Amino acid sequence: MLKRILxxxxxxxxxxxxxxxxxLEVMEIPGFEDRLSRLNVELNSAGFDRWGLHPETxxxxxxxxxxxxxxxxxxxxxxxxxxxxxxxLYIGNHGGQxxxxxxxxxxxxxxxxxxxxxxxxxxxxxxxTVPFISxxxxxxxxxxxDPNNCRExxxxxxxxxxxxxxxxxxxxxxxxxxxxxxFGTGFMRLALETNxxxxxxxxxxxxxxxxxxxxxxxxxxxxxxxxxxxTPFFPLxxxxxxxxxxxxxTVRFGKPIFFEGKENEPEEKIREKVQVVKDALQSEINVxxxxxxxxxxxxxxx
Amino acid sequence: MSAENKGRPKVLxxxxxxxxxxxxxxxxxxxxxxxxxxxxxxxxxxxxxGEFVVADYHSRKLDExxxxxxxxxxxxxxRIRDSQNYSSQYRFQMNVIGTQKxxxxxxxxxxxxxxxMSTYHVYGAHRLNALQLTxxxxxxxxxxxxELVDAVxxxxxxxxxxxxxxxxxxxxxxxxxVIGKHIRNTICSLLRSGLCPKIFGFDPLMQFIDEKDMxxxxxxxxxxxxxxxxxxxxxxxxAYSHAIRHANAMIVPLxxxxxxxxxxxxxxxxxxxxxxxxxDYFKYPTIVNDDIFRTKFGYQPKVKTVQSLKNLGTPTERxxxxxxxxxxxxx
Numbered sequence: 142m143l144k145r146i147l148x149x150x151x152x153x154x155x156x157x158x159x160x161x162x163x164x165l166e167v168m169e170i171p172g173f174e175d176r177l178s179r180l181n182v183e184l185n186s187a188g189f190d191r192w193g194l195h196p197e198t199x200x201x202x203x204x205x206x207x208x209x210x211x212x213x214x215x216x217x218x219x220x221x222x223x224x225x226x227x228x229x230l231y232i233g234n235h236g237g238q239x240x241x242x243x244x245x246x247x248x249x250x251x252x253x254x255x256x257x258x259x260x261x262x263x264x265x266x267x268x269x270t271v272p273f274i275s276x277x278x279x280x281x282x283x284x285x286x287d288p289n290n291c292r293e294x295x296x297x298x299x300x301x302x303x304x305x306x307x308x309x310x311x312x313x314x315x316x317x318x319x320x321x322x323x324f325g326t327g328f329m330r331l332a333l334e335t336n337x338x339x340x341x342x343x344x345x346x347x348x349x350x351x352x353x354x355x356x357x358x359x360x361x362x363x364x365x366x367x368x369x370x371x372t373p374f375f376p377l378x379x380x381x382x383x384x385x386x387x388x389x390x391t392v393r394f395g396k397p398i399f400f401e402g403k404e405n406e407p408e409e410k411i412r413e414k415v416q417v418v419k420d421a422l423q424s425e426i427n428v429x430x431x432x433x434x435x436x437x438x439x440x441x442x443x
Numbered sequence: 444m445s446a447e448n449k450g451r452p453k454v455l456x457x458x459x460x461x462x463x464x465x466x467x468x469x470x471x472x473x474x475x476x477x478x479x480x481x482x483x484x485x486x487x488x489x490x491x492x493g494e495f496v497v498a499d500y501h502s503r504k505l506d507e508x509x510x511x512x513x514x515x516x517x518x519x520x521x522r523i524r525d526s527q528n529y530s531s532q533y534r535f536q537m538n539v540i541g542t543q544k545x546x547x548x549x550x551x552x553x554x555x556x557x558x559x560m561s562t563y564h565v566y567g568a569h570r571l572n573a574l575q576l577t578x579x580x581x582x583x584x585x586x587x588x589x590e591l592v593d594a595v596x597x598x599x600x601x602x603x604x605x606x607x608x609x610x611x612x613x614x615x616x617x618x619x620x621v622i623g624k625h626i627r628n629t630i631c632s633l634l635r636s637g638l639c640p641k642i643f644g645f646d647p648l649m650q651f652i653d654e655k656d657m658x659x660x661x662x663x664x665x666x667x668x669x670x671x672x673x674x675x676x677x678x679x680x681x682a683y684s685h686a687i688r689h690a691n692a693m694i695v696p697l698x699x700x701x702x703x704x705x706x707x708x709x710x711x712x713x714x715x716x717x718x719x720x721x722x723d724y725f726k727y728p729t730i731v732n733d734d735i736f737r738t739k740f741g742y743q744p745k746v747k748t749v750q751s752l753k754n755l756g757t758p759t760e761r762x763x764x765x766x767x768x769x770x771x772x773x774x
Contacts (some may be wrong), residue, residue, distance in 0.1 A: 165653070181653055185679030186747035193648045193680055193728070269570040269727055272644025276682065279574075279648060279728070289573040293732075319703050 170207050173200075181298070192261065192294065195280035201282060203251075210248045213387055214241075217442035218249035220394035221354050223340065224258070229397070230332050230339045231260055231302040232418055233424055235310030236318055236348030238370045240264070243302060246342050247282075249392045250300075260302040261294050262295065263287075265311075267365060288327050295335040302342070303328045305415070312368030315352035319345075319426050324419050326411045333414075334404035338397040340352040341422035345429040346390035349437050351375070352380060391433065391442040393426045451476045453512045454665070457500060457545065459491050460484070462625035462769050466658040468492050470774040471665070478512055480505065481521060491770055496579065502542025503582025509552045516556040516665055517549050522597055524562075524628055527716040532742055538593040539600065546604045549611050556668045557613045558661060559601040563674065563731050564594055565617065568647070569725035575732035578617070578672045588703065588720035594663065602672055612668040616660065618675040619731060623654025624756050624770045629716055634690040635755050640717065641725060643696040645686045648728040652677035653746035653754075658774045661739045673739070674731035678748045681727065689752040697725075 152323045177200060182190045189195050210216045218423070243262045250258040256395060262278075263286035284290050284336060294301050304310055305324040332339055353370035361369035375382030398421060400414055433440030453474050458464050459479025468477050468491060477493030479485070485495045498504035500521065506702065516729030523529055523537050542559075549557050567574050584591040598615065605613035620630045630651075633639050650662075652675060660675045687694055703719035710717040738744055756764075 185681075186749040187678045187679065187685055189648070189682070191679065193682075193730075195682070222723075266571060278645040282684070284574045285571070286518070287571075287573040289577070291574075293575055345545035 145219045170203060170252070171194045172437075173203060173252075178252065179257050180259050182259065184297070187237035189280075191297070192282070192284060192290075192299075193279040193310075194259065194261075194282045198277070198280035199282075202277070203248075206244060206248055207252075210245060210252070213385075214245060214390040216245050216249060216255050216390045216392060218392040218394065219443060220396075221249070221254040223394050223396050224250075224254060225338055225397050228298045228335070228337050229300040230295070230328060231300065231342045231394075232328065232339055232422060233302060233304050233342040234319065234321060234348070234422060235306045235346055236313055237385075238311060238351040238353060238368075238372075240304075240311065241350055241390075242344040242347040243283075243304070245347065245390050246302065246344055246392050249394075255268075260300050263291060263304070265308055265367060267367060270365060288331060291328070291331050292335065294437075295331065295337050296375060297425060308367035312353070312356055312370065313348075313354065315349075318348040319430060321419055321423055323424075324415050326408065326415050329400070329411050329415050329418070330404040333400055333402050333406075338399050339418055340397050341395035341425050343393040343395070343422060343425035343429050344390065345393065345426065345433055346388040346437070349388040350385035352386070378404055386438075388437050389433070389440050391429050391431045393425050395421055446674075452499075453478065453514035455480065455508070455514045455517045456510070457517075457519050459495060459519065462623070462627065463621060463654055463657060463661075464520045465489055465491065465769045466625065466654055466772060466774060467520070467661050469769065469772065470658060470662055475485075478508060478514075480508065482523075486765070500537055501544045505544065505548060506659055509548045511608075514549075514552065514554050516558070517545070517554050518661060518665065519545060519557070519559045519601075520593065520661070521714045522560065522562070524594075525716075526629075526718045527710075527714075531590060531593070535593045535596070539596040542597050542600050544711075546600060550604075550608050556665060557604075557611050558611065558664045559597075559615045560661070561598040561601065561615055561617045562594055563619045563650075563676075563729060564591055564720070564724075565598045565619050566729055566731065567591070568720075568727040570727050572727060572729060574728065576731055577732050577771055578674055578735065584720070587625065587723060590720050591719055605670055605672070609670070612670045613666060614664045614670060615672045616675050616736075617665060617672065617731065618657055618660070619650035619652050619677065621654060621657045622670055622751055622755060623657075624754050624761065624764060626654050626770075629718060629721070630712050631755060632716055634687065634692055634752065635758055636763060637692045638695050639687045639690075639692045641683060641687065641694045642699055642701060642722070644699045645726045646682050647724070647726060648680045648730055649674045649683050649686060649687065650680060650730060651656070651748050651751060652744065653748075653751035655772070655774050656744040656746055659745070660736070662774070663742055667740055669739050671735075671739075673736040674733040675736050675742070676731055676733040677744045677746070677751070680730060681748050681752075686748075686752055689749050690755050691753075691757075725738070725755045 306322040309322040321341040355371040357369040460481040460483045472492035479491040479495045534590040706719045
């Protein structure tokens with residue numbers, strides 16, 4: 142039987158088919174090579190930078206992301222001209238179970254800002270334990286949200302993206318969408334210490350991609366994950382339920398906010414400053430939501 | 444020791460049978476009088492450029508060596524890492540008790556400079572590690588792996604000694620994986636063997652330092668004594684899978700649920716040199732920041748990581764090397 146299958150298989154045709162897939166260009170990104178070469182990164186002989194960024198991985202991963210960015214979520218970015226030169230701390234709203242918000246904001250910075258920028262995202266502490274994701278994230282510039290990581294990057298004039306809501310934000314339920322959860326204060330101390338401007342980044346749309354109706358905490362703790370979302374489609378429809386809803390995504394970069402002060406100020410003073418950022422971000426979100434209107438999948442962006 | 448060499452500073456090097464120690468000794472021999480100590484006999488291929496004493500670090504013999512020569516400096520490179528041929532009790536005895544004895548002798552004999560080679564392994568591979576570990580980062584290694592207790596205790600003994608005895612200028616170096624065609628540590632043997640275990644789905648960043656860069660770093664530490672604890676790294680980061688590729692080896696995938704206990708059993712059965720703690724180092728990055736060492740000592744690695752991985756050679760090439768002397772290599 143096996144012999145017959147082997148005999149009847151046209152290997153040449155199969156090979157041609159495989160090579161077709163290998164050379165399949167998902168989508169040509171206009172000017173991507175040029176943008177990649179203009180990034181503010183220093184690579185060693187192995188092609189990695191000081192923090193594990195690997196532009197080669199970025200190059201391979203980008204076409205896939207580009208399809209999501211251009212075709213699926215039809216991302217529009219505004220306010221990119223607000224970003225000052227040098228180090229910046231991007232503070233964003235977190236939602237939608239998986240960090241699509243970070244990826245879309247990161248893609249906007251990579252593809253549309255001038256000069257092209259790479260934002261290093263601070264991720265959840267359980268990410269290093271997740272196979273594949275752990276190494277992929279490091280190579281595209283993410284790392285665990287340890288204050289030492291953030292400080293190091295800022296002191297080397299790199300830009301960092303932080304979601305101060307943390308897992309509380311990304312795991313939030315559909316009914317809580319676009320309501321900022323409790324903010325951590327660590328980012329403000331680091332911004333003061335390194336004298337870094339803060340840019341609020343409102344990502345509209347990603348919070349509707351996985352409408353979580355229930356957080357299965359028991360299962361989450363069993364898996365060692367911070368949360369386990371139950372959506373109308375997941376886990377009911379299995380892997381199919383993992384497909385995000387094609388909401389229209391807008392990334393709004395706000396005006397930079399400069400703070401003065403010392404990093405060792407008492408907590409309540411820091412909290413006041415954090416509140417300023419939180420308010421700025423919430424109003425940026427509200428403006429974005431208003432422009433978008435009722436139409437989640439096709440609303441306006443500008 | 445000849446008469447004309449009388450005024451030259453005398454240096455004791457432990458672990459003198461190792462390739463790294465001989466590489467250092469070869470570079471130091473024109474300027475210093477060297478004495479090598481190692482519990483293992485000297486390798487037949489290259490004689491040690493100076494007197495060679497076979498002695499355990501905690502034996503009486505070491506007292507005599509210290510009394511015979513007035514050492515200006517001591518380089519303690521003799522940490523026993525081989526977990527396959529030496530039991531953990533023996534390693535503890537040699538690495539911890541032996542080091543304590545050596546430190547005590549340095550103090551008693553008014554040694555001016557002491558260089559202790561520890562390892563980056565003391566930080567431990569942990570998912571909560573910052574991407575760049577500084578010298579102040581917590582030492583988590585012995586938390587998960589009793590196999591590394593001796594390494595952590597050695598480091599601890601050396602740093603404590605440094606603070607307590609300021610008259611002996613102590614420099615503790617924590618280098619990353621030392622690789623090179625002469626080196627015979629676990630990671631080199633793995634990369635050289637052509638088959639490297641890698642946990643499926645995990646591809647941590649790693650750092651390597653070439654043997655020559657490491658020798659240079661040790662010589663810098665000897666020549667400009669700045670007491671302190673310093674990380675020492677090579678050119679830069681590289682993902683483990685890339686390192687395997689550059690070393691011309693093949694990946695042997697291990698299942699993601701593999702545990703240290705399982706590796707212990709595999710190593711026991713297959714008689715492979717596969718320390719169980721490597722499971723974590725194959726999963727989580729342990730990257731050290733050596734900025735302080737670079738600025739303080741003016742250290743700059745010269746060998747590119749990719750190049751030194753390519754230089755590793757095959758086991759047969761390594762065997763051939765044994766007939767040649769490592770002392771012929773210039774650092």
